[in-house]
Amino acid sequence: MSLDQRVEPVDPAVRVRIAPSPTGPLHIGTARTALFNYLFARRTGGTFVLRLEDTDVERSTPEFEQDILDGLHWLGLDWDEGPGRGAEPDHGPFGPYRQMQRLARYRAISDRLLAEDLAYYCYCTAAELDAERKRLEAAHLPPRYSGRCAHLTAAERAAFEAEGRRPAIRFRIEPGIVAFDDLVRGHVEIDASALGGDLVIVRAEGTPLYHFCVVVDDAAMKISHVIRGEDHLSNTPKHILLFRALGEAEPLFAHLPLILNPDRTKMSKRKSQTALDDYINEGFIREGLLNYLALLGWSTGSEEEILGLDEIAARFSLEHVQKAGAVFDRERLEWLNGQWIRRLPPAELVDRLRPFVQREADAGRIDGLPADSELQALVPLVQERLPVLGAIGDLVDFLFTDRLVLDPAILVPKRWDGPTTLDGLGAAREALFAIDPAGFQPDRLEEALRALAEARGWKAGDLFMAIRVAVTGRTATPPLFETLAALGQERTIERLDAAIAVLGGPSQERGGS
RNA sequence: GCCGCAUUCGUCUAGAGGCCCAGGACACCGCCCUCUCAAGGCGGAGAUCACCGGUUCGAAUCCGGUAUGCGGUACCA
Numbered sequence: 001m002s003l004d005q006r007v008e009p010v011d012p013a014v015r016v017r018i019a020p021s022p023t024g025p026l027h028i029g030t031a032r033t034a035l036f037n038y039l040f041a042r043r044t045g046g047t048f049v050l051r052l053e054d055t056d057v058e059r060s061t062p063e064f065e066q067d068i069l070d071g072l073h074w075l076g077l078d079w080d081e082g083p084g085r086g087a088e089p090d091h092g093p094f095g096p097y098r099q100m101q102r103l104a105r106y107r108a109i110s111d112r113l114l115a116e117d118l119a120y121y122c123y124c125t126a127a128e129l130d131a132e133r134k135r136l137e138a139a140h141l142p143p144r145y146s147g148r149c150a151h152l153t154a155a156e157r158a159a160f161e162a163e164g165r166r167p168a169i170r171f172r173i174e175p176g177i178v179a180f181d182d183l184v185r186g187h188v189e190i191d192a193s194a195l196g197g198d199l200v201i202v203r204a205e206g207t208p209l210y211h212f213c214v215v216v217d218d219a220a221m222k223i224s225h226v227i228r229g230e231d232h233l234s235n236t237p238k239h240i241l242l243f244r245a246l247g248e249a250e251p252l253f254a255h256l257p258l259i260l261n262p263d264r265t266k267m268s269k270r271k272s273q274t275a276l277d278d279y280i281n282e283g284f285i286r287e288g289l290l291n292y293l294a295l296l297g298w299s300t301g302s303e304e305e306i307l308g309l310d311e312i313a314a315r316f317s318l319e320h321v322q323k324a325g326a327v328f329d330r331e332r333l334e335w336l337n338g339q340w341i342r343r344l345p346p347a348e349l350v351d352r353l354r355p356f357v358q359r360e361a362d363a364g365r366i367d368g369l370p371a372d373s374e375l376q377a378l379v380p381l382v383q384e385r386l387p388v389l390g391a392i393g394d395l396v397d398f399l400f401t402d403r404l405v406l407d408p409a410i411l412v413p414k415r416w417d418g419p420t421t422l423d424g425l426g427a428a429r430e431a432l433f434a435i436d437p438a439g440f441q442p443d444r445l446e447e448a449l450r451a452l453a454e455a456r457g458w459k460a461g462d463l464f465m466a467i468r469v470a471v472t473g474r475t476a477t478p479p480l481f482e483t484l485a486a487l488g489q490e491r492t493i494e495r496l497d498a499a500i501a502v503l504g505g506p507s508q509e510r511g512g513s
Numbered sequence: 514g515c516c517g518c519a520u521u522c523g524u525c526u527a528g529a530g531g532c533c534c535a536g537g538a539c540a541c542c543g544c545c546c547u548c549u550c551a552a553g554g555c556g557g558a559g560a561u562c563a564c565c566g567g568u569u570c571g572a573a574u575c576c577g578g579u580a581u582g583c584g585g586u587a588c589c590a
Contacts, residue, residue: 019590021590059589122588126587143514143515143586143587185518190516194516196516196587209589229584233517233585234517234584255518295538302527305525323518323519324520325584328525329540332540384553386551449548450548460548461548467548476550476551478550479548
């Protein structure tokens, strides 16, 4: 088996990172970017770093941070270096891994840029900048900072200070073409004059900004490959200019295609379900999610598609990353998720189903919690019927409730009428009642009911459907005889009696005639 | 507006000049299996490879232009 000649060779010097912002719950797009970084690290024998970009103090919260860390861990995308989860300490030689804990470093570097005149203090207020931008837009010119503060004298600065103005720090964007070779998109050139003028790297209030921190940290953490979403492609020249100003080697860049809403715009909370938690709560499992996400914007280059994390890592290559955005297709996710649920060992499936069964109980949809052994016994009946774990309720709730609600409208099979149904259920009741309790097993039940249908000239399917609805309240259920056996003889008889009553039939004494 | 990137079935994709009047998967339709629902099997429909030119004996694949879409353009990340 010859490996693709173009895959990246094993290179322990590879260092990649995922750098989420704790301003919201873990986003499916962040999860995918994390996955691709993780895969690249695994494939090359490199290091996967996690860094929290929490400089947007207004919107960042410890809860979101926790959610992101937990989500990545849940997916199995554990990081070699980065913050610890919960009480765990940070690990790795390049910490701290939260940007708000790295302020001293940003401060030192912005001071240096200031001293080298690669950056300068800007006293413009938000209102002034806004007015300037509006004027340019009105004149159909691209918004760009005028450079008003680019060459202030000491006296001018003192005057602004005297007014009580606090300065932001701007990085000088020098004219010229910035070019780089993106590992996914090839050669890219952007004219620095299109970058909007000198870039604010530190707020007036003193905290550093994203474009600055990302470069300082990627340099400090020796990141070799920046693998991120395409939405950062246009920002890359700013980063490259910053790397150069810092005297640091630029990393290699790889911009991944965006995950899209159905209308082909960038996937957003407004138009799609973006929080990983929401998928977890529906009962998507990590294997399915990982497999699906890996195939969104990447392929093996062959027709293989159902692959586990290790198999994906063994095949991963940036060469096969797609250039165009990919619409998030929930149907395909569900299919893949079902594939992986079917592959789970029974005991494992029971473990994963537990929280979802618990939820049915919490919601009052079932009256008691089935034991593991009971759940395990149901696995053969439900395993291939679960696109998501959350579907377990609809499949088995009727087994664990004492208050079955019967809809008379579906109690009568399509080809039958009321009297026939009544007749059928009554006859079935007698036949099932006659079975020895010890023999209340699928094979025996099927035998008895088929014999009954034959004797009465009914189509077996019609009889079975009448019993199914009477006993489960549903028209779609796991196989009937296994279901009746799981329910037990006594409850089966009770439910048949209840259905007969609903249809207006004679109420029968317990024990029957 | 300006800058950048992209464009193969509805969707995810294979495809690196002849193997392609384009293959697989999801979804859809039909048949089989079948006690329902699933799962599974088999089959079908579905893409003039965005468009126009060029290079070439030959182009989905190379080149140029056009169109459309998306992304970026913050003292957000």
